[in-house]
Every structure is written in C-alpha cells, then in structure tokens.
Amino acid sequence: MSMFRPTATHKVIPLVPADGAQPGNGGRIRVHAMRYNPRDPGNAPRLQTYELEQAEGMTLFIALSEIREKQDPSLQFDFVCRAGICGSCAMVINGRPGLACRTLTKAVGPDITLLPLPGFELIGDLSVNTGKWMRAMSERLEAWVHMKEAELDLTRIEARMEPELAEQIYELDRCIECGCCVAGCGTVRMREAFVGAVGLNKIARFRLDPRDTRDDDDFYELVGDDDGVFGCMSLLGCHDVCPKQLPLATQIAFVRRKMAAVGFR
Amino acid sequence: MKVVYTDVLVIGGGLAGLRMAIAAKRRGHDAVILSLVPPKRSHSKAAQGGMQASLGNVIKGQGDNEDVHFEDTVRGSDWGADQAVVRMFVNTAPKAVRELAAWGVPWSRVRRGDRTVIINGQKVTITERDEAHGLMAQRDFGGTKKWRTCYVSDGTGHAMLQAVGDQAIGSGIPVHERAEALALIHDGGRCYGAVVRDLIDGELTAYVAKATAIATGGAGRLYRVTTNAVICEGIGHALALESGAAALGNMEAVQFHPTGIFPAGILVTEGCRGDGGLLKDVDGHRFMPDYEPEKKELASRDVVSRRMEEHIRKGKGVGSRFGDHLWLDITLLGEKHIKTNLREVFEICHHFLGIDPTKDLVAVRPAQHYTMGGVRTKPTGESPTLKGLFAAGEAACWDMHGFNRLGGNSVAETVVAGMIVGEFIADFCDDPGNEFNLPTGLVREFVEREQAKLDALVASRGTEDASALKARMQEIMTAKVGIFRTGRDLEEAVAELQQLLARSRNIGLRTPSPGPNPELVTAYRVQKMLKLALTVAYGALTRTESRGAHFREDHPRRDDAQWLKRTLATWRDGASLPELNYEPLDIAKMELPPGWRGYGAKDYVDHPDTPRRQAEVDALKTQYAGDRFALQRALLPYDDLLPARLRGRNERIDEPFGGTGRAA
Ligand SMILES: Cc1cc2nc3c(=O)[nH]c(=O)nc-3n(C[C@H](O)[C@H](O)[C@H](O)COP(=O)(O)OP(=O)(O)OC[C@H]3O[C@@H](n4cnc5c(N)ncnc54)[C@H](O)[C@@H]3O)c2cc1C
Ligand code: SF4
Ligand code: SF4
Ligand code: FES
Numbered sequence: 001m002s003m004f005r006p007t008a009t010h011k012v013i014p015l016v017p018a019d020g021a022q023p024g025n026g027g028r029i030r031v032h033a034m035r036y037n038p039r040d041p042g043n044a045p046r047l048q049t050y051e052l053e054q055a056e057g058m059t060l061f062i063a064l065s066e067i068r069e070k071q072d073p074s075l076q077f078d079f080v081c082r083a084g085i086c087g088s089c090a091m092v093i094n095g096r097p098g099l100a101c102r103t104l105t106k107a108v109g110p111d112i113t114l115l116p117l118p119g120f121e122l123i124g125d126l127s128v129n130t131g132k133w134m135r136a137m138s139e140r141l142e143a144w145v146h147m148k149e150a151e152l153d154l155t156r157i158e159a160r161m162e163p164e165l166a167e168q169i170y171e172l173d174r175c176i177e178c179g180c181c182v183a184g185c186g187t188v189r190m191r192e193a194f195v196g197a198v199g200l201n202k203i204a205r206f207r208l209d210p211r212d213t214r215d216d217d218d219f220y221e222l223v224g225d226d227d228g229v230f231g232c233m234s235l236l237g238c239h240d241v242c243p244k245q246l247p248l249a250t251q252i253a254f255v256r257r258k259m260a261a262v263g264f265r
Numbered sequence: 266m267k268v269v270y271t272d273v274l275v276i277g278g279g280l281a282g283l284r285m286a287i288a289a290k291r292r293g294h295d296a297v298i299l300s301l302v303p304p305k306r307s308h309s310k311a312a313q314g315g316m317q318a319s320l321g322n323v324i325k326g327q328g329d330n331e332d333v334h335f336e337d338t339v340r341g342s343d344w345g346a347d348q349a350v351v352r353m354f355v356n357t358a359p360k361a362v363r364e365l366a367a368w369g370v371p372w373s374r375v376r377r378g379d380r381t382v383i384i385n386g387q388k389v390t391i392t393e394r395d396e397a398h399g400l401m402a403q404r405d406f407g408g409t410k411k412w413r414t415c416y417v418s419d420g421t422g423h424a425m426l427q428a429v430g431d432q433a434i435g436s437g438i439p440v441h442e443r444a445e446a447l448a449l450i451h452d453g454g455r456c457y458g459a460v461v462r463d464l465i466d467g468e469l470t471a472y473v474a475k476a477t478a479i480a481t482g483g484a485g486r487l488y489r490v491t492t493n494a495v496i497c498e499g500i501g502h503a504l505a506l507e508s509g510a511a512a513l514g515n516m517e518a519v520q521f522h523p524t525g526i527f528p529a530g531i532l533v534t535e536g537c538r539g540d541g542g543l544l545k546d547v548d549g550h551r552f553m554p555d556y557e558p559e560k561k562e563l564a565s566r567d568v569v570s571r572r573m574e575e576h577i578r579k580g581k582g583v584g585s586r587f588g589d590h591l592w593l594d595i596t597l598l599g600e601k602h603i604k605t606n607l608r609e610v611f612e613i614c615h616h617f618l619g620i621d622p623t624k625d626l627v628a629v630r631p632a633q634h635y636t637m638g639g640v641r642t643k644p645t646g647e648s649p650t651l652k653g654l655f656a657a658g659e660a661a662c663w664d665m666h667g668f669n670r671l672g673g674n675s676v677a678e679t680v681v682a683g684m685i686v687g688e689f690i691a692d693f694c695d696d697p698g699n700e701f702n703l704p705t706g707l708v709r710e711f712v713e714r715e716q717a718k719l720d721a722l723v724a725s726r727g728t729e730d731a732s733a734l735k736a737r738m739q740e741i742m743t744a745k746v747g748i749f750r751t752g753r754d755l756e757e758a759v760a761e762l763q764q765l766l767a768r769s770r771n772i773g774l775r776t777p778s779p780g781p782n783p784e785l786v787t788a789y790r791v792q793k794m795l796k797l798a799l800t801v802a803y804g805a806l807t808r809t810e811s812r813g814a815h816f817r818e819d820h821p822r823r824d825d826a827q828w829l830k831r832t833l834a835t836w837r838d839g840a841s842l843p844e845l846n847y848e849p850l851d852i853a854k855m856e857l858p859p860g861w862r863g864y865g866a867k868d869y870v871d872h873p874d875t876p877r878r879q880a881e882v883d884a885l886k887t888q889y890a891g892d893r894f895a896l897q898r899a900l901l902p903y904d905d906l907l908p909a910r911l912r913g914r915n916e917r918i919d920e921p922f923g924g925t926g927r928a929a
Contacts, residue, residue, distance in 0.1 A: 037780075037781075039466065039780065056586070057528075057529065057617070057618075059617070068732075068783060068784075069732040069736070070732075072776075073731075073732065073774070073775050073776055073782075073783060073784030073787070074775075074776040074778070074782060074783065074784060075783070076781065076783060078302070079495050080302050080306045080307075080308070080310075080494045080495060080496055081306075081308065081310060081311050081494045082494065082495060082531070083311065083531045083532075083613060083617070084612060084613070084616055085310055085311050085423065085609065086302075086305075086306040086307075086308075086310045086311065086494070087305075087306060088302060088303075088306045102616040102617065104616075104619075123443075123465055123781065124781055129443075129465075130303065131302070131303025131304075131306070131442045131443070132442070134303065134305075135303070135434065135440070138431065138434050139434060142435070143431055143434070144368075144369070144428075144431035144432055144434060144435035145367075145368055145369035145428070145431070145432075146435075147367060147368070152363070152364060152367050154359075154360035154361075154363050154364055154911075155360065155913045155914060155915055155916055155922070156363075156916050156922065157363075157400065157916045157917070157918070157921075158320075158362075158363045158366045158367075158400060158401060159366070159367075160374075160398070160399030160400060161371075161372075161374050161399055162374070162399060163373070163374040163375070163376045163399070163402075166371045166372060166373060166374045167371075167373075167418075167605070169369075169371040170371040170373075170417055170418055170420070170424065173369075173371055173417075173423075173424055173427060174420060174423070176310075176423070177303075177305060206369075209369055209371075211366075211367060211368075211369055212369070
C-alpha cells in the first residue's frame with residue numbers, strides 16, 4: 001500500500017488532531033475535519049473536532065450528515081448517491097484517499113481525520129472541485145467515442161460486439177471520476193496539466209472500443225507527452241487507492257507501450 | 266445584475282437533461298445545462314438494473330416487440346398512463362438503446378449456445394441463437410411478459426450517463442455545475458428562463474432563454490427512507506409549482522421499491538429478482554408465490570412492495586433493533602453470476618452490510634424509489650399552460666408511467682424523452698413566432714425577489730431549525746403517506762405539513778452567512794419541499810381509490826368510474842394547500858381499455874365506457890388479424906406525434922428489413 005502524499009495545491013497541515021483528543025472510550029468517535037474557506041483571506045486552514053456517538057453501521061456519510069444537522073450546519077462536504085457509485089465524496093481519510101460514503105466509522109475510528117482531496121481546487125472544508133478538473137481532462141483527451149457517421153440509421157439492428165469485448169470495455173468504463181488516483185499521484189504534484197491515471201485509463205478504454213474511429217496516431221497526439229503517458233513515473237500510487245479497483249497499473253503500462261511504439265516510428 | 270443569454274436553458278444534467286441539450290445543439294441551438302453537481306454524478310448514475318427496449322435478441326425475449334412493451338407499460342401504470350405517449354415511447358426505445366450502443370455504452374451482449382439461468386427458483390438451461398450472438402442482451406424484470414431489459418452488468422445508469430455525458434462534452438455544451446435554479450422567470454403565460462444561485466459563492470444570476478427545460482429528476486428526499494440520492498429533493502418540481510402557472514401531474518403516485526437494503530435504504534437492483542433471486546421471511550419461507558401465483562417475485566413493484574409489508578404485518582418479518590425486515594436470497598445465482606452481472610450489488614452488500622451475498626441473505630424492506638408525478642406536459646414535452654417551459658425525465662409527467670412505472674422504463678424514458686422533447690425544443694426555437702422581447706424589468710423583478718427571500722432568511726431572527734423541519738417532514742411522509750394509506754393518516758399528514766410550512770417561514774440560521782452556506786441551502790429548500798410534500802399528501806387524501814402505487818386501505822379498489830383521471834396541482838402564492846384539478850383520460854381513445862393487470866387485485870370498478878371501447882377494439886383485432894402494424898394504426902394513431910426523424914419501425918432478428926434498408 002502506498003502512502004498518500006499531500007500536494008502543493010493546498011497547504012499541508014498536520015495529520016494529528018489539533019486539540020489532542022485521546023482515542024478509546026467505547027461508542028464515541030471524534031471526527032477531525034479540515035475547515036477552510038479559500039474565499040475568506042483572513043481564515044487559515046485548521047482541524048476542527050466533532051465528537052459523536054457511533055451508531056451501528058455508521059458510515060462517514062451518516063456521521064458527517066449528523067454533524068451538519070446537529071452540531072455545525074456550516075461544514076461543507078459533498079455527497080450525492082451515498083452508495084459508492086457517483087464519485088462525489090472522495091476525501092483523505094486518515095491519510096488515505098477514499099470514498100467517505102462507503103467508509104464505516106468503526107473501520108477507521110475512533111479518531112478520524114478528514115482532509116479535502118489534494119490536486120483539486122478547494123471549494124471549502126472537505127469540498128473540492130473535481131467536476132471542473134474532470135471536464136478539462138475530458139476536453140483535452142477528447143474523451144468521447146468519435147463515431148464513424150454523424151447520423152446513424154437507428155431503425156436497423158445494432159452492430160455486433162463479442163461479449164468478452166463488451167465486458168473488457170465495461171471493466172475500464174467503471175471509473176467514477178472520483179479523483180482518488182489523482183490525489184494519490186506524485187506526478188500531479190509536479191505537473192499541473194498531467195492527465196492522471198483517470199485520463200490514461202480513458203485512453204485505454206477508447207482504444208479498446210471498435211466504435212471509436214481513432215487510431216494510435218490520434219491517441220499519441222493526445223497523450224504522447226510528459227503531461228500524458230510519458231509523465232507517469234509508474235509509482236502506482238493511483239492503483240492502490242482506486243475505489244473501483246480498476247486495473248490501472250496494467251492499463252497505464254499498456255498505453256505507454258503502445259504510445260512508445262508510435263513515438264519510435 | 267448578471268444575466269446569461271442562451272437559446273435553450275436545461276435545468277438538470279442527468280440523462281434526460283443531457284440528451285435534450287444534445288438534441289437542441291445538434292439542430293444548431295445553443296444550450297446551457299445547469300446542475301447541482303457535476304453532471305456525471307447525477308442520480309441517473311445509480312440506475313443499476315437496466316433499460317427496457319423491445320429488441321427481442323435473447324431467446325426469452327423472442328417475440329417481443331413494441332406491442333408487448335406497450336401492454337406491459339400500460340398495465341404497469343394501472344391505466345393511469347397516456348397511451349399515445351406510451352406508444353411514442355415504446356417505438357423510440359429501441360432507437361435510443363441502439364444510439365447509445367453507437368455512443369459507446371458497453372451493453373452486455375448475447376453469447377450463442379447453452380447457458381444456465383435460474384427461473385422460479387429452478388436451474389434451467391436455455392440456448393441462445395447463433396444469429397443473436399454479439400447483439401445486446403436482455404434480462405427479466407418485474408411486470409414484463411418478455412425479457413426486455415438491456416443492461417451493462419448492474420452499472421447500466423453509470424455506463425449510460427458516462428456515454429451521454431461524454432457526447433455532451435464532445436458537442437461542446439457548457440454545463441454550469443454547482444448551480445441551482447431557484448425560480449422560473451415568467452409572466453404567467455410565457456417562461457423566459459430562471460433565477461440561478463451559484464452554490465460556490467452564493468451569487469444569483471438570471472439565465473434568459475427562448476426555451477427552458479426542467480430535467481431535475483425525482484423527489485425521493487421528501488421521505489425518510491428512500492433509495493434516492495441526497496440531491497433528489499424535488500426542487501425542479503417546486504420551480505414549476507411555485508410559478509403558479511405550470512401544473513404538476515399525479516404527485517400522489519409515489520413508487521416504493523421492494524429491495525432497499527435495511528435500514529439504509531440503498532437500492533439493490535430488481536435485476537436480483539429478475540435474474541432469479543427470491544424473497545424470504547423469518548422462517549426462510551419463499552412467500553411471494555402464496556400471494557402472487559402468476560408473477561411471484563416479479564409482479565410489478567407496487568404489488569411486491571405491498572405484499573412484503575402485508576407479510577411483515579402478519580408477523581413474518583425478521584426482527585432487528587431498527588425494526589422488521591425480510592430477506593433477499595441471491596445465493597442460488599452462484600458466485601460467478603453475482604460477481605459479473607450483479608457486481609454493484611456485491612459491492613454494496615460488502616461495504617454497507619458487511620456481508621457476502623454469494624453466501625449470506627440480504628436484509629431488505631421497501632423504500633421510496635420513484636416519483637411518477639411531475640411537471641405536466643403535452644406529448645411534445647411542453648407545459649400546456651406555460652409556453653416555453655419543457656420537462657423530461659423523472660421530473661416530468663409526460664405521462665408514460667401513470668400510477669406505477671416498470672423497472673427499466675425510467676432510464677429508457679430519460680433518453681427517449683430527451684431525444685423527442687429535444688427535437689421539439691429545437692422546433693420551438695426555430696419558429697420565428699417564438700421570438701420574444703423581454704422587458705428587463707421582469708428579469709430584475711424576479712432576481713430581486715429571490716435575493717430578498719435569501720436576505721430575509723439570513724437576517725431572520727426566527728426560532729425554527731431548518732434541518733429539524735426537514736426531518737419531521739420526512740418522518741411524516743414515510744409514516745403516513747407511504748405504501749399503505751388511509752384517510753385518517755393522510756388528514757393528519759396534511760394538517761401537520763401545513764403547520765410545518767407555516768413554521769418554515771420562521772426559520773432562523775445558526776450560521777447566518779450568505780455565501781456557500783449549507784444551512785441556508787437547507788432552509789430555502791425545505792420551504793419548497795414542504796409545498797411539494799403537501800401536494801403529494803393532499804393529492805393522496807383526495808384520491809379516494811387505489812391505483813398502482815397509490816393504495817388506500819379505506820378505498821382498496823381501483824375506481825375507473827370516478828378516478829380515471831390525472832391529478833393536476835397548482836400552487837397560488839401564499840396558499841397553504843395546492844389547488845387540485847382533474848384531467849380525464851379518454852377511454853374512447855385507448856388502445857388497451859382498462860382491465861385486470863395480470864397480477865395484484867382483481868376487483869375494480871369499471872368505467873361505463875369500457876365495454877363499448879373493448880368491443881370496438883375486439884372488432885378491429887378481428888378485422889386486422891395478422892397485420893400488427895395496420896391494427897395498431899387503426900387502434901391508436903400516434904406517428905404524427907413523433908418528430909419526423911424518429912419515426913419508423915424497428916428492425917429485429919425476427920422482423921428483418923431485408924437488404925434495402927428502412928421499412929415504411
Ligand atoms: C438507486 C436507483 C436505481 C435505479 N435503477 C433504475 C434502473 O435500473 N432502470 C431504470 O429504468 N431506472 C432506474 N432508476 C430510476 C432512474 O435512474 C431515474 O429515474 C432517472 O435516472 C432520472 O433521470 P433524470 O435525468 O430525470 O434525473 P437525474 O439523473 O436525477 O438528474 C437530475 C439533474 O438535475 C439537477 N438538478 C436538480 N435540481 C436542480 C436545480 N434546482 N437546479 C439545477 N439543477 C438541478 C441535478 O444536479 C441532476 O443533474 C433507479 C433509481 C434509483 C434511485
Ligand atoms: S503510476 Fe502514474 S498515474 Fe499512477 S500515481 Fe504513479 S505517476 Fe500517477
Ligand atoms: S480511476 Fe479509479 S481512482 Fe481514478 S477517478 Fe477513476 S475510479 Fe477514481
Ligand atoms: S456519495 Fe456517491 S460515491 Fe460517495
């Protein structure tokens with residue numbers, strides 16, 4: 001398992017709770033959440049501690065919602081599906097990027113330190129702008145199927161595809177754009193425009209898809225540089241933290257081989 | 266005052282909103298999409314089980330076509346649906362699923378030869394045809410005669426949203442994320458856009474557009490126990506309701522899904538039962554066949570949910586410290602099947618219940634799931650009463666679901682309606698008669714009004730807590746406006762919700778800051794949600810019959826004589842209840858006159874017009890025997906309701922077009 005390294009995008013703050021709360025004591029847990037509003041210049045990042053009773057089956061979604069309802073209505077965070085499906089709630093949980101909604105407090109407590117995901121623009125507290133980052137990455141990598149014809153005859157039977165190929169594409173299509181891989185990546189820290197494992201995985205996905213008309217020369221144009229596949233140092237901080245367990249290591253290696261082959265021609 | 270001008274303003278970045286925007290953009294109109302969250306995080310993402318489209322590729326789907334899909338959908342709706350709209354839908358669904366295939370959705374595919382499936386608790390070997398190999402596969406779902414639900418493992422909505430979202434990016438359509446529409450800008454007859462709040466800095470902007478479309482999804486968070494995402498709060502419904510001009514249709518029609526995991530309410534897909542999973546009680550007994558010998562676990566959702574609650578009431582639930590539940594047993598499907606075709610289910614059970622569904626039973630109980638009601642539209646998707654306002658997807662009452670929607674018909678509706686309504690929006694924008702000269706005073710007035718409301722909340726010294734009001738509302742809705750309803754419960758619910766609405770005018774904030782303040786968001790939303798909750802509860806109180814998901818214990822029969830009509834709710838500013846009107850459904854125009862659904866209760870009160878129409882239908886069936894297309898045209902012509910480019914038959918293995926292409 002690789003350790004999470006904070007990036008330059010937000011200030012590094014100590015991972016120990018500021019108020020020195022002690023672990024232990026049965027059903028109580030303490031959530032130490034980063035508080036910071038970047039639009040308020042006078043305000044410096046700090047950890048704030050909330051103590052609450054741990055309920056059975058309590059997830060960080062439940063805990064943070066309860067904190068907001070009962071203790072501090074101003075705390076910012078992002079949950080949507082609360083089922084590990086939409087990728088909204090990635091944050092750094094005790095030093096490791098992960099999906100908060102499907103993290104059980106008993107698995108990470110009783111002291112739980114929460115930081116916003118590094119590598120992304122901070123909106124406030126635990127909320128970061130992954131959506132903006134992902135859209136920019138998608139535009140840059142033209143991450144959509146480039147079709148053969150503009151207008152399809154939709155009345156006709158669909159093109160065939162081998163069942164195994166459909167499964168392989170789905171395997172890579174399962175990315176939820178949560179940003180954990182970006183947060184776990186060393187290259188992102190040094191190269192702001194690096195497309196991350198999420199981007200390289202998308203290239204692998206579209207490469208595999210026969211409905212996409214692009215060939216390796218086209219993909220080389222998109223990722224054949226140091227902000228793309230050649231920037232990756234293969235340290236695989238991404239692979240270990242992907243909550244969907246995408247085969248990032250093999251896919252990145254594969255894309256690199258294919259792109260290197262184009263580069264040598 | 267900040268103003269953004271565009272041709273088309275789409276409020277909502279889920280499947281329906283994205284697809285509408287793409288349609289408009291491809292016809293040359295600029296579109297801007299607003300979304301509370303990055304569009305690919307919309308709740309469409311959570312759809313697991315699949316999308317219905319009558320392709321008939323798998324052997325168990327052989328013989329499927331638009332006619333069978335039509336009948337299933339109308340029966341599912343308990344005859345509440347607009348049958349012409351259902352026709353438009355079933356004819357476009359195969360086109361929509363094929364378009365998505367071309368856009369990159371990795372639909373699960375048919376593999377030729379033998380495979381073992383579980384049907385009715387038994388292992389059965391079925392043989393897929395050679396000519397189906399590599400075409401899209403279908404699985405079984407509740408309330409359908411044929412296997413019709415196309416799927417991508419159990420991440421269907423995810424894969425669809427990914428593909429449609431990517432095409433929207435490829436089409437260069439801007440999405441203004443973390444933006445919330447607070448009010449429609451209109452003059453009572455024409456809609457001109459919306460007042461929008463930036464959720465990052467709290468600023469208001471006016472978006473002015475020729476056409477405005479609501480695609481804001483469901484309102485599940487009116488309830489405490491729901492499968493819906495936390496952003497499904499019905500704010501889009503409220504935008505229409507608060508306009509006073511647009512109406513909401515059938516808001517009392519609320520679907521409960523049989524298998525929410527207990528107690529969190531997170532969904533495990535109907536695909537679990539479609540693929541052969543069983544429901545069991547405290548004794549390990551499979552009880553559904555006792556109640557529903559025909560369809561068993563695969564009756565429609567309203568029926569299965571009621572049977573489950575009924576069984577729990579008989580003392581057959583499994584006790585726990587959170588209350589009673591039942592079991593879902595998918596162990597018989599085997600590890601391989603679960604880990605490939607029900608992978609999301611496996612993950613959910615693992616992460617949230619700490620169990621392994623290949624070996625353990627899953628604790629389930631019905632949970633609020635789907636909002637059949639919504640912004641009432643014409644078949645074009647436009648509001649009949651507020652020109653320039655369109656709606657599609659779960660937020661709309663287009664009305665193909667009536668009082669109960671079938672599993673797999675909703676994501677299908679989002680893309681189908683997105684395609685169809687998107688074309689009509691483009692037509693609307695093309696029409697020079699729809700140009701307008703907007704008095705800027707009107708825009709200013711609306712922005713100032715919304716700003717004043719927010720300022721008042723921030724400045725308020727009120728004593729009410731927004732979160733507490735919301736929690737109480739959710740409690741009332743789950744306890745009293747749920748699966749089983751009675752006049753007395755509903756009266757109490759309406760009375761208390763009215764009190765909550767009054768109290769919501771006296772909310773005070775603990776953190777009165779104007780910017781990205783989550784408490785402020787809860788405060789203004791709960792004021793809107795309470796109006797919506799009242800619309801649901803009051804509609805349910807008034808409808809003294811049972812139809813689809815709306816079940817009145819004190820009026821347990823469907824009553825076509827009195828209630829074959831759609832509820833239309835409007836809200837006058839300052840009122841404490843909606844105004845209800847009713848729109849009758851015309852039996853003389855029905856292709857499938859009311860009857861027994863094939864599952865659930867058999868007794869209902871007939872409408873006096875039903876026998877006459879049934880006789881006409883029977884005569885036409887004899888006259889056109891053997892030509893299903895001619896018969897259909899004679900029964901319910903709908904072709905001219907569709908945009909020209911979406912008309913036409915659908916090719917199937919068993920209905921080939923031949924080499925020459927498109928059939929008439
Ligand atoms: C757990 C689950 C599983 C499901 N599985 C299936 C299935 O297998 N098959 C099936 O057919 N159906 C399924 N459904 C139903 C189906 O997924 C939804 O009905 C459908 O996806 C809704 O799509 P939509 O585009 O209408 O809305 P959504 O996808 O909910 O999108 C709504 C959009 O509106 C935006 N929005 C909301 N309010 C505002 C506002 N005020 N201002 C700006 N933007 C706003 C949101 O940000 C979001 O982008 C499932 C539903 C759930 C809850
Ligand atoms: S392997 Fe590449 S993408 Fe993954 S963390 Fe390392 S540098 Fe980043
Ligand atoms: S690759 Fe994995 S970690 Fe990265 S964004 Fe996708 S799902 Fe998240
Ligand atoms: S809230 Fe959707 S993944 Fe956590």
